[in-house]
Amino acid sequence: MSNVLELLRRWVTGRGVEADVAQPVFPEPQVPTDAPDWEHIPGSSRLQEWALQLRHACDATETSDDPWELTGHAAVIVGDDESACADAARRVAMDAGMRFVSIAAADVVELATPAVFQQYSPVLVYLQPGRWMKEKSEKEDADLVASMQRFQSSLVTWLRAFDREHPVVVVTSSDEIGGLAETLRHAGLFDRFLALQTPTMDALGHAFIERIGLEYCATSITEHPGKVGMIFSREYESERRRGLVVLRLRRLAAREKRPLEFLDLVNVALRGFAEADALPVMTEDIRRQAAWHEAGHAAVSVIDSKGRNVPEYSSVVPYADCEGVVVDSFKYLMETGDRMTYADMRHKVRISLAGRAAEELVFGPELVSNGSRDDLKRVTLSAGSAFAFWGFAPSMEREGQSGSNLSLAGINDDPFTASESAHTEALVREFLATEYGVVMEMLSTHRALLDAIAERLLVDAVVDQEALEGLVREHVPVGALGHELALQQ
Numbered sequence: 372m373s374n375v376l377e378l379l380r381r382w383v384t385g386r387g388v389e390a391d392v393a394q395p396v397f398p399e400p401q402v403p404t405d406a407p408d409w410e411h412i413p414g415s416s417r418l419q420e421w422a423l424q425l426r427h428a429c430d431a432t433e434t435s436d437d438p439w440e441l442t443g444h445a446a447v448i449v450g451d452d453e454s455a456c457a458d459a460a461r462r463v464a465m466d467a468g469m470r471f472v473s474i475a476a477a478d479v480v481e482l483a484t485p486a487v488f489q490q491y492s493p494v495l496v497y498l499q500p501g502r503w504m505k506e507k508s509e510k511e512d513a514d515l516v517a518s519m520q521r522f523q524s525s526l527v528t529w530l531r532a533f534d535r536e537h538p539v540v541v542v543t544s545s546d547e548i549g550g551l552a553e554t555l556r557h558a559g560l561f562d563r564f565l566a567l568q569t570p571t572m573d574a575l576g577h578a579f580i581e582r583i584g585l586e587y588c589a590t591s592i593t594e595h596p597g598k599v600g601m602i603f604s605r606e607y608e609s610e611r612r613r614g615l616v617v618l619r620l621r622r623l624a625a626r627e628k629r630p631l632e633f634l635d636l637v638n639v640a641l642r643g644f645a646e647a648d649a650l651p652v653m654t655e656d657i658r659r660q661a662a663w664h665e666a667g668h669a670a671v672s673v674i675d676s677k678g679r680n681v682p683e684y685s686s687v688v689p690y691a692d693c694e695g696v697v698v699d700s701f702k703y704l705m706e707t708g709d710r711m712t713y714a715d716m717r718h719k720v721r722i723s724l725a726g727r728a729a730e731e732l733v734f735g736p737e738l739v740s741n742g743s744r745d746d747l748k749r750v751t752l753s754a755g756s757a758f759a760f761w762g763f764a765p766s767m768e769r770e771g772q773s774g775s776n777l778s779l780a781g782i783n784d785d786p787f788t789a790s791e792s793a794h795t796e797a798l799v800r801e802f803l804a805t806e807y808g809v810v811m812e813m814l815s816t817h818r819a820l821l822d823a824i825a826e827r828l829l830v831d832a833v834v835d836q837e838a839l840e841g842l843v844r845e846h847v848p849v850g851a852l853g854h855e856l857a858l859q860q
Contacts (some may be wrong), residue, residue: 400471400488401472406461406465408462410460412458412570413568417569422464422465424441425442425467425495429469429470431469443675445541446563447551447565449564450544450546450567455567455569455570456544459567460542462540462665463495470494470495471497472858476498476561479498479501480519480522482498489539493537493539494539497540504551505519505524523552524554525559572600576595576603579603580592582617583631586630592631592633599636601701605640632685633683633695637683641698653689653694659825659829660742661695667725668697669839670824671810673847675718675722675813679706680718681700681843682697682700682837684697684833684834685833686828686833688833694742697722699734711761719725720803721813724746727739727746728807730743732814732818751803758802759781759809762776763797817846817847819846820842820843823842827842
């Protein structure tokens with residue numbers, strides 16, 4: 372079998388295999404065996420149908436009718452998760468009985484023709500989306516535009532030269548049909564567009580668990596794919612990061628000779644990929660202050676959400692630049708999604724303010740530490756965005772207040788005027804002062820819960836969701852928050 376590099380030099384450069392030109396070595400197409408199940412790729416029924424049509428077209432004998440005309444030999448999977456689109460393409464190849472290869476976006480322009488893969492036919496070639504597929508932009512360098520247009524013209528030529536005896540099907544993906552240049556969207560070229568729904572959290576979780584390996588995962592992971600998917604989608608958007616975290620987690624399981632727990636996933640997401648020793652043990656005074664600080668975050672998460680947001684866990688294990696952490700309930704985050712109401716924004720702000728408020732309540736104003744700097748940065752940015760860009764107003768739950776701040780600032784990314792900056796800053800200061808008072812009152816009213824969480828943290832260092840629920844049941848009477856806690860129903 373000829374070397375792929377030599378074929379590329381022959382087909383791409385037109386200068387023969389002796390040409391001393393460095394060309395990327397593309398992976399050799401393989402029969403896929405590790406494609407995800409269709410049940411983990413929601414909204415894929417049309418892709419499943421296409422896979423069967425491709426199999427039929429590949430198996431068709433010589434007839435007067437050309438099955439490829441309706442089946443299509445160049446397609447776009449339309450979806451906003453490129454990784455899911457690539458997985459779907461690999462599954463299509465598997466069901467169609469075709470070999471499969473994925474070409475990195477940076478290498479596509481070196482390919483120039485899918486004909487280089489005819490020796491592997493039938494084969495499905497997935498071209499990762501990138502600049503090669505876009506329309507020209509007036510702001511781009513003229514030489515770059517000319518180069519892309521030459522490549523697109525070359526790709527058109529080879530797509531039109533499709534050989535049904537040696538089928539090479541080309542697929543790419545885009546978040547919208549218009550993401551592919553119009554010159555490539557013609558009958559006989561990329562003429563089939565198959566939409567894929569945004570993966571559900573369950574689907575993402577199952578895919579992540581499969582990549583880690585079931586043998587590495589405890590039931591706290593395998594029985595909660597939606598929560599796993601939430602971490603996966605929020606923290607690891609690129610394939611590069613997904614590959615790194617899988618290795619990081621497998622190494623953790625191998626080193627500690629135990630299955631991975633859900634808290635391991637959360638820890639890596641929070642701490643990053645670095646494998647490091649724990650920081651030196653904190654002094655008793657600092658440890659106590661950290662315990663009540665984190666307990667404040669956890670208590671307000673529960674109280675302000677009426678029991679819907681019981682943190683996944685609270686910790687006073689120091690690491691890098693923090694002395695502890697509280698992680699929101701992933702179930703709660705899935706329920707709220709990407710939507711951001713005023714109540715959602717206010718809830719996040721109250722949680723962030725609660726660490727400092729707990730320090731002041733327990734140790735007094737003069738002993739409040741600088742450990743809230745990141746919390747205060749976060750609430751300043753949240754409130755600033757809400758009042759500058761979203762039309763929210765402080766205390767807009769009050770009658771007549773919601774229409775008091777409807778003029779947006781920085782429209783079209785324009786710099787803020789002096790008056791816009793001053794106006795937004797004043798709203799932020801007013802809002803944070805008011806909400807800080809609310810949080811102080813909240814913690815004072817539920818001091819028993821605050822203290823119980825902090826005391827448990829001093830004993831266990833890490834308190835998970837189940838333990839927190841137990842503390843809430845023990846220290847918050849039914850009906851104390853206006854109605855029965857969601858976790859007690």
